[in-house]
Amino acid sequence: MPLKTGRGACAPPFLVMDVIAAANARAAALAPGEPGVIRMEVGQPGSGAPAGAAEAAVRALQGGMPLGYTEAFGLPSLRARIARHYADRYGLQVPPDRIAVTVGASGAFPLAFLAAFDPGDAVAMAAPYYPPYANILTALGMKPLLLPCDGSTRFQPTVAMLEKLDPRPAGLVLASPCNPAGTMLPPDEFIAIARWCETEGVRLVSDEIYHGLSHGELREETAAAHSESAVVVNSFSKYWSMTGWRIGWLLLPPDLLRPVECLAQNLFISAPHVAQVAAEAAMDCGPELEANRARYRRNRALLLRELPRAGLDRLSPADGAFYLWADVGHLTNDSVAFCARMLAETGVAATPGVDFDRERGGRFLRLSYCGPEADMAEGAERLRRWLGRA
Structure with a gap:
């Protein structure tokens, strides 16, 4: 008799991970002297953790610290440093006890969704969207409610x-900034949405992991400044270039503190101790991080x-983050096949739009520009030759 499968079996794949695997396989199969793979598929900074973060981790590892479990919400010193970050960047006074350090933003979203919503609840989001939003909600028995957006509303x-x-x-x-389009809401529109959610009893979950990476004139806003019930998700992966360290945080409203803490205790115990030490140090590495941002620009x-x-x-428009959302409808309606052929024939890896919009993504692809400058120039040149614009 076949064994039963659980709810997780209904979660769609995160296709960019398949593209990463294909790009890795192509890179591994290259002959000596053959042009390398240009990595424009993954939202991962080309630089590693800032030097001060790595040095702090080495000191912790060599200094005899046990590096055991921390409190479920993280090291008090890191939570206090994150609270100071809100004062410095947004002029917002945040009590450290409202901050929960998490196993990346990817670990933060299930905690937020489980604490705030029940199975069967509908949770709205713009489409195109970051796929794990919908995939995690689906796995938890909740219902993603997609709002088709386009260039007329900056996606x-x-x-x-x-x-x-x-x-x-x-x-x-x-x-805001968003993945995959890299667009931002003007401050007045962001604030209006936050206040609408507060008035209408709609729990706002604000993904702010690309804060610090805006490139135009639009100002970043944190939802915590405009809604007492909002949940804020942030991460050390993007601005602080610490993807593999798996460290992020939640800024929680008071009513969700204990529910999230109980969930965190049971699901994760705590974020990795050494990553928390490194993250705290990273927050004081401003010049190096701003140099990264200048390169992205x-x-x-x-x-x-x-x-x-x-x-x-x-x-x-590419207001922030490090993505371009490209409409390739004049070239293809099958972005999966298009990206596969592009990788095979040019060595340029990009993510098909269907990862971010199942209905309309066949005519879009996402290009990440956080890699080395020479690679970005080479990638554009390869595409120019491939598309017959030489």
Whole structure:
């Protein structure tokens, strides 16, 4: 008799991980002297953790610290440092006891969703969207409610869209800057959405992991400044370049503190101790991190100039993060096959749009520009030749 499978079997794959595997396989099979793979598929900074973070980890490892479990919500010193970050960046006074250190943002989302929502609850989000939002909700028995967005709203939701929802959803996931489009909401629109959620009893989950990586004139806003019930998710993976350290945090409203703490105790015990030590040190590595951001900005400017010359001229505004959302509908309606052929024939890896929008993503792809500057220039040149623009 076949064994039963659980709820996790209904979660769709995160396709970018398959693209990473294919790019790794191609790189491993290259002959000596053959052009390498240009990695534009993954949202992972090309630089590692800042030097001060690595040095702090080495000191902890060599200094005889046991590096055992911490409190479920993390080291008090790290939580206090994160609280100071809110004061420095946003002018917002946050009690450290409202901060929960997590196993990356990926560990934060299940905690937030389980604490805030029940099975069967609808949680709205813009489409295109970061796939694990919907995939985690689905695995937990909740219902992603997709709001189709396009360039006319900067691929972001609006209050007018939300007003049309009847019944109201239990929650809204919002990201500014967002993945995959790299767009931001103007501050007044962000604040209006946060206040609408507060008034309508819709729990706002604000994904702020790309804060610090805005490139235009739009100001970053934290939902915690505009909604007493909002949940804020952040991470050391992007601005602080610490993806593999798996360290992030939640800024929680008072009513979710104990529920999230109990869940964290049971699901994770605590985030890795050594990663917490390194993360605290990383927050004082401003010059190195700002140099990274300057490189992303140069890469962005290069691609916004060169990709149109290659025939990829339908690009998102790219206000922040390190992504370009490219409409390739004039070239294909099958972004999975298009990206596979592009990797095979040019060595440029990109993520198919269907990962972020199952209905419309066949005509889009996402390009990440956080790699080395030379790779970004080479990638644009390869695409120009491949698409017959030489």
